[in-house]
Amino acid sequence: MSDSETLYSMALTRIPRLNVPTQRILMEALGSATAIYENCHDIKSVLPDVSPVLQENLSRMDEFLPRVQQELEWARSKRIQCITLGDEAYPGRLRECPDAPIVLYYRGNADLNNLHIINMVGTRQCTEYGKDICRNLLAEMAQLCPDCLVVSGLAYGIDIHAHREALSHGLKTIGVLAHGLDRVYPRMHQETAKQMLTQGGLLTEYMSGTTPEKMNFVARNRIVAGMCDATIVVESAAKGGSLITAEIANDYNRDVFAFPGRVGDTMSMGCHKLIRQDKAHLITSATDIIELLGWPSKEAVQQAQQPIQRELFPELSDEERRIVDCLQGSDGKAINQISIESVIPIGQLSAILFTLEMRGVVKLMAGGMYRLL
Secondary structure (H helix, E strand, O other): OOHHHHHHHHHHOOOOOOOHHHHHHHHHHHOOHHHHHHOOOOHHHOOOOOOHHHHHHHOOHHHHHHHHHHHHHHHHHOOOEEEEOOOOOOOHHHHOOOOOOOEEEEEEOOOOOOOOEEEEEOOOOOOHHHHHHHHHHHHHHHHHOOOOEEEEOOOOOHHHHHHHHHHHOOOOEEEEOOOOOOOOOOHHHHHHHHHHOOOEEEEEOOOOOOOOOHHHHHHHHHHHHHOOOEEEEOOOOOOOHHHHHHHHHHHOOOEEEEOOOOOOOHHHHHHHHHHHOOOOEEOOOHHHHHHHHOOOOHHHHHHHOOOOOOOOOOOOOHHHHHHHHHHOOOOOEEHHHHHHHHOOOHHHHHHHHHHHHHOOOEEEOHHHEEEEO
16 A cells, blocks of 8 residues: 555544444545545535535545654554555455444554454453363364464453464464553553563554543544454353444354353353353353364365365356456465455355365465465
């Protein structure tokens, strides 16, 4: 993505009373942040129906360029990526969501379009039971699906235990923050955050200098839910942020899983409510998650990596044909690029690609690229 597109995307996020859905509408209407900037002083000439307030606010776009230029330079000095909606590195699953941020700030080494991504959320007052679930689940996940990326919010309780157990079992893990990357909150999680930079990363929609306000924590839940294949609620009271994340995931048509607790256990009331209302699948292990998501086991992946004789005239479904057409004449494409070109959601696409790989139609190469055999 060009520096100007990044700069203007960042500037859009600074305009007062211009919320994320409106930013997305403007981007879709004009095609890019650069086009919005080029027309910001006369937006009605290209969008006659914009309100006077929006027109006035957009006309001030120049005022924010010095601040975002400073931010861009600071980010580069700290090896922070400023990822815009059109960038290949932008999380493809999140891009499908109507309220996805138009800019993300990311530092780390994990692929935000990893083939398998889950988030683990729960109460900040977790019990030993919840800690044991984190430990056992991620130990099992490391055995069954070692490329799984684990996302959470770096908060007290289940969040930090999920991150630490992922690190200890060799899984990459990403923390989605409710503030800028110039700080870590809570401060006592700084050491864990430092480890995550070499085995995962830190991600936020907020520029440096942004403080951890309460509303930011609510807003970041949509990123946690949107960038993943599934939300896993480990422990939750009757109310709490983890239930908000689960509700958002349901709205995004993503899978939600919940661990049951003992009858009457306060810290499992939220999980029981989700299960009772059919808003979450009851699970007890990583095996349940892998089976319900249709992910291949480690053994199946190893089998798929063995030489396979390609079917000469495979019977292809409509979705499979679109994928083959997308890869035709290419040396290889990333899954998010295939998703965009084939108009197939990544969660569904990964299962189809695995089927095609088993049939000898496509091959997964280094770097997560797919090509036709």
